[in-house]
Amino acid sequence: MEGLALLLALVALIAAWWLTTKKLKSKHWFLRHLTGSSLGGVAMILVVALFVAIGVVKPETSEELASHAEPVETLPLNTRDTELEPESVAEPTEAQPLGSESQAILDEFTPRMAALVKIGLTMEPLRHSSNLEDLGQCGDLMRQSQAELSSLREEFAAALKGLPAEQSRWQSNFEPLHNAQANLIRCVTCVPTALPDCQEAAKFLRLDSGDYAFMELLEQ
Numbered sequence: 001m002e003g004l005a006l007l008l009a010l011v012a013l014i015a016a017w018w019l020t021t022k023k024l025k026s027k028h029w030f031l032r033h034l035t036g037s038s039l040g041g042v043a044m045i046l047v048v049a050l051f052v053a054i055g056v057v058k059p060e061t062s063e064e065l066a067s068h069a070e071p072v073e074t075l076p077l078n079t080r081d082t083e084l085e086p087e088s089v090a091e092p093t094e095a096q097p098l099g100s101e102s103q104a105i106l107d108e109f110t111p112r113m114a115a116l117v118k119i120g121l122t123m124e125p126l127r128h129s130s131n132l133e134d135l136g137q138c139g140d141l142m143r144q145s146q147a148e149l150s151s152l153r154e155e156f157a158a159a160l161k162g163l164p165a166e167q168s169r170w171q172s173n174f175e176p177l178h179n180a181q182a183n184l185i186r187c188v189t190c191v192p193t194a195l196p197d198c199q200e201a202a203k204f205l206r207l208d209s210g211d212y213a214f215m216e217l218l219e220q
Contacts (some may be wrong), residue, residue, distance in 0.1 A: 144189035
């Protein structure tokens with residue numbers, strides 16, 4: 001019966017289309033076919049609605065549509081495969097012993113940087129003096145110390161670069177020297193605020209204030 005209803009709906013569509021175009025012969029062909037197709041569609045819908053109303057055609061419910069759908073296979077979840085493995089925590093490694101080359105670098109450059117800290121502390125009274133002779137002396141010390149510091153930094157970098165592969169140039173043993181040379185740039189100048197840089201450099205090098213004539217400057 002559903003096949004018959006579909007056939008009659010198509011017949012209604014074609015008949016309404018044909019009759020409309022025949023009645024509108026005096027109109028433009030496009031207008032005739034547009035009107036005919038529209039009325040044919042309405043006729044087909046009316047026929048289908050009639051068969052649905054009398055029970056010949058029954059619309060499928062959502063349950064029936066779902067029964068026609070292909071079942072989806074659900075794969076079992078293997079929880080053993082999906083469990084997150086705990087992140088491995090790297091065990092702390094023991095500090096590597098200081099190599100002979102690294103120790104030689106520390107022995108050479110620590111006293112040289114300490115000597116520049118001493119000069120920077122010696123310059124402290126000259127930085128705040130209003131005497132032209134003192135200011136001139138401060139300028140001479142600054143030029144000499146900056147030249148010495150520049151040479152020291154180049155030699156220090158070259159020495160680190162020449163270390164064997166197993167001795168890192170950034171190992172923690174060299175950290176005080178890296179920090180101290182950064183502070184020495186301002187320490188050996190005539191800038192009035194250079195004292196804190198000298199104090200920081202002295203702390204990194206673990207200098208004893210008793211070794212200096214201006215020991216009170218390190219204790220401020």
